[in-house]
Amino acid sequence: MFWRSVVVKLWFTILLFFSFVLLTLTIFLLQFFQNFHETQAREELEQDANKIISVINGQDDRQLMTTTIEQITDPSKRVVLVFNREDYWKSSSKDQELESLDINWFYSNEEFKQVLNHEDSTYQKTTLPDTDREILIVGQPLENQNGAVFLYESLDIVKETTSQTTTLIFIAAGIAIVLTTFFAFFLSTRITAPLIKMRKAALELAKGEFHTKVPILTRDEVGELAIAFNRMGRQLKYHIQALNQEKEQLSSILSSMADGVITFNRSGEMLVTNPPADRFLSLSTFEKGDNQEEEVTPLELKSTLERVIASEEEVTQEIQLQGRTFVVIMSPLYDQLYIRGAVAVIRDMTEERKLDKLRKDFIANVSHELRTPISMLQGYSEAIVDGVADSKEEKNELAQIIHDESMRMGRLVNELLDIARMEAGHIQLNVQEVELEPFLNKVLNKFKGMANEKEITLKPQFQLEEPVVRFDPDRMEQVLTNLIDNAIRHSYKEGNVELQVISNGEHMKFSVKDSGSGIPEEDLPFVFERFYKSDKSRVKRKGSNGTGLGLAIVKNIVEAHKGSIDVHSKQNEGTTFIFVIPRNL
Structure with a gap:
């Protein structure tokens, strides 16, 4: 974690670079000063040798000459004057460890022999015989006579000077490293401090805090980076807000659409759905008996998706679910030239199909309902006119039939007028306070004779918290009469008809x-429509010749009471009509 820090990396890089430079410079300086001190010592020895030669050339007195030489020569050095093997002179030295060299040592050295032979001057760094002490020796031939001057000194002085210089260099290098460390840390901190702030700001941006800004402390590249970062944050905030607005707008549009919309990816997974599409999926799940909590793409839509991907064209399909008709229009979605999925628009066509059916059936139903009484009226009236009925009793019988059929036609027309007024919103309710239990018993008593005739048991089940409620008793009696009458007429012999009333709370x-x-599944959406008859064969049975307008009237009365009505039915198991109205209208 420590080495991941930019400050540490930059600091360590600068420190390593300066340390390398200082180390290299120190090595070169040490080498330079060592050579410099040796060169300086050699030059001093050569200068002293030249002085000694000048003294020798200017003095003939050997004693005065040697005295002068000792006076002008550094006491730490030794001088050797060689005229020949037998004639030579050696000076003394205050350095007791600087031993006097044997004259034969000079003659045994090839370079010094050249000096003695007046061939060339020389200098040499060597060690004293039988010791490890280094010396620097300079030899120059004498002018105008045979012999040479040899001057030498110990290199310990040079080494000591070099050591002092080395110490100073190392101290300076150490100080430079300390200063470099401080400078590198300061510089890296100055450079990385804005970057650290940008990192924190970037993390805040990642969390959705788009108001975060980086302070602009300098006008260099880092400052320009901070300006660009703040500009990026503002642009990102603007674009995110724009995307959110577009998303909310799209979500509102999808939610308010009457048609279902589902988008799929290429593998068939659902990405986006709206409420009508969710209702379609719930119907599909219920029909297949699947109780999974997650929505699974129906097989019909998967097959349609495969056709869309294969053909790369729009595909239309009609699906039947729970007695409802849906039309699916699925179109491909492209990612440039590649199909990345599809969008399906699901339209519930049940109402359209129902309206088409009603438009087709209305005239047929009205014609059918009116044709029978009109035919009977025409036939029996012709019989009277033609004198077929001779006796008064026969004429009265024919007149009674004509009267009954005319009453039937009147009821049909009145019911049609009632429905027309209800659907136009002209229904008038006479709301009163009604004692509920006596009212329900009164309705049930009307059907005891009919129920006993068919051997059907009436089962009342009342749960009444409030005995008095408010509604239109005549209209509500019409509703219950119609529903109970249908239940008795459509029940099998020795069956049961149950009236359950629950009055609690507000409803x-x-x-x-x-x-x-029961009612066939495909007929369930149409039970409250005019002239609906679920089982056409029952029309011909005695007591089952209704007009098919009762349930339509029931629905309008319930809705006029600000209630709702629904039906549940399974074939060979029975039918249940449920309606709910406010307790105090």
Whole structure:
């Protein structure tokens, strides 16, 4: 974690670079000063040798000459004057460890022999015989006579000077490293401090805090980077807000659409759905008996998606679910030239199909309902006119039939007028306070004779918290009469008809349940439509010749009471009509 820091990396890099430079410079300086001190010592020895030669050339007195030489020569050095093997002179030295060299040592050295032979001057760094002490020796031939001057001194002085210089260099290098460390840390901190702030700001941006800004402390590249970062944050905030607005707008549009919309990826997974599409999926899941919590793409839509991907064209399909008709229009979605998925628009066409069916059936139903009484009126009236009925009794019988059929036609027309007024919103309710239990018993008593005739048991089940409620008793009696009458007429012999009323809270719930043959699933959406008859064969049975307008009137009365009505049915198990109205209208 420590080495991941930019400050540490930059500091260590600068320190390593300066340390390398200082180390290299120190090595070169040490080498330079060592050579410099040796060169300086050699030059001093050569200067002293030249002085000694000048003294020798200017003095003939050997004693005065040697005395002068000792006076002008550094006491730490030794001088050797060689005229020949037998004639030579050696000076003394205050350095007791600087031993006097044997004259034969000079003659045994090839370079010094050249000096003695007046061939060339020389200098040499060597060690004293039988010791490890280094010396620097300079030899120059004498002018105008045979012999040479040899001057030498110990290199310990040079080494000591070099050591002092080395110490100073190392101290300076150490100080430079300390200063470099401080400077590198200061510089890296100055450079990385804005970067650290940008890092924190970037993390805040990642969390959605788009108001975060980086302070601009300098006008260099780092400052320009901070300016660019702040500009990026503002642009990002603007674009995110724009995307959120577009997303909310799209979500609102999808939610408010009457048609279902589902988008799929290429593998068939659902990405986006709206409420109508969710209802379609719930119907599909219920029909297949699948209780999974997650929505699974129906097989019909998967097959349609495969066709869209294969053909790269729009595909239209009609699907039947729970007695409802849906039309699916699926179009491909492209990622440039590649199909990345599809979008399906699901339209519930049940109402359209129902309206088409009603438009087709309305005239046929009205014609059918009116044709029978009109034919009977025409036939029996012709019989009277033609004198077929001779006796008064026969004429009265024919007149009674004509009267009954005319009454039937009147009821049909009145019911059609009632429905027209209700659907136009002209229904008038006479709301009163009603004692609920006596009212329900009164309705049930009307059907005891009919129920006993068919051997059907009436089962009242009342749960009444409030005995008095408010509604239109005549209209509500019409609703219950119609529902109970249908339940008895459509129940099998020895069956049951149950009237359940629950009055608690703000609403009342009425339920009329029979044990009849039930209603086919495909007819359930149409039960409250005019002239609906689920089982056409029952029309011909005695007591089952209704007009098919009762349930349409029931629905309008319930809705006029600000309630709702629904039906549940399974074939061979029975039918249940449930409606709910407010307790105090």
